[in-house]
Amino acid sequence: MSGLLSGLEALGLGGVSKMEVFEDVETKEKKEAGVEEKHEKTESDYLFEKTHTCPVCDEEFKCSAVRTGKAKLVGTDSDLRPKYLGIDPLKYDALVCPRCGYAAVNRFFNAITTPQAKLVMEQISKRFNATLKLDGVFSYDDAILFHRLALASAVVKRGKLSERAYTCLKTAWLLRAKQEEEETKPGEKEALHAQELEFLKNAYEGFVEAMSKENYPICGMDEMTLYCMVADIGRRIGHYEEAGRMISKVIISRNAAERIKNKAREIKELIVEDMQNK
Ligand SMILES: [Zn+2]
Structure with missing residues (x-):
């Protein structure tokens, strides 16, 4: 049957020329799906080694990164923490230079001025003497440590308020994920939850x-999205009144999209529930 399409190789369509003209599409799809099922993806299948240049010491280094578009989003928490299937990309969001110890969450890594770099060199690099493993799969403990290093750099370089808040939030999410994903010792969950709340409070x-x-x-984030997120963080740390005020601004706003307003209504319900269960 494939003879019908022969000659297409010369046009660069070798793959097409080998196709069966009347092959049942459904059978073909089933066959392909079968191959997918047999190959269970592991976390390392989503990763690759990405090269970065440190904006403080100019060292080139490699660090595990998540292939874009590979991980499937399956949902978000009410404070917008994203959850994916097969991997938690949040673990790979902090970058740490293994030579000088400068660290930051990805979106802020290169946002550093010369005077800020000087502060990092004086207050972090001079003392930094850790050996970090930046390849392969990260544990939640690795990721939490790297985010703490990112927060240290953000504080030392006197980074923007939003950078410090965002780094705290990301760390809180990792602490929450560790509670959900890992076997914990007695009492450890409570300790992790207390740390999560501490980071949320700072965020x-x-x-x-x-x-x-x-x-x-x-x-x-635009104003309305940030209001929703911060209101939910406020709810989680017990600031119900402020959270309620923030969320009402979104609900009555003339500019907010219906999608955001619906999100705001969900958060408002959670605030009311939490106040009743207080
Ligand atoms: Zn460096």
Whole structure:
């Protein structure tokens, strides 16, 4: 049957020329799906080694990164923490230079001025003497450590309020994921939850201040999206009244899209529920 399509190789269509003209599409799809099923993806299948240049010491280094578009989003928490199938890309969001110890979450890694780099060199690099493993699969503990290093650099370089808040939020999400994903020792879950709340509290304070001092978009978010996210963080740390005020602004806003308003209504319900269960 493939003879019908022969001669197409010369046009670069070798693959097409080998196709069976009347092959049942459904059978073919089933066959391909079967191959997919047999190959269970592991976390390392989503990763590759990405090369970065440190903006503080100019060292080139490699660090595990998630292939874009490979991981499938399956949902988000009410504070917009994304959840994926087969891998948690959040673990790979902090970059650490293994030579000088400068670190930052990806979107802020290169956002550093010469005076800020000097501060990092003086206050971090001079003392930094750790050996970090930056290849392969990261554990939640690795990821939490790298995010703490990112927060240290953000504080030392006197980074934007939103950068510090965002780094705290990302760390809180990792602490939450560790509670959900890993076997924990007795009492460990409570300790992790307490740490999560501590990071959320700092994220909340930083974002609230950033909202009045920085220009939008803030960390890639418009005003209404940020209001929803910060209101939910406020709810999680028990700031119900402020959270309620923020969420009402979104619900009554003339500019917010219906999608965001629906999200805001969901958060408002959670606030009401939490206040009743307090
Ligand atoms: Zn460096």
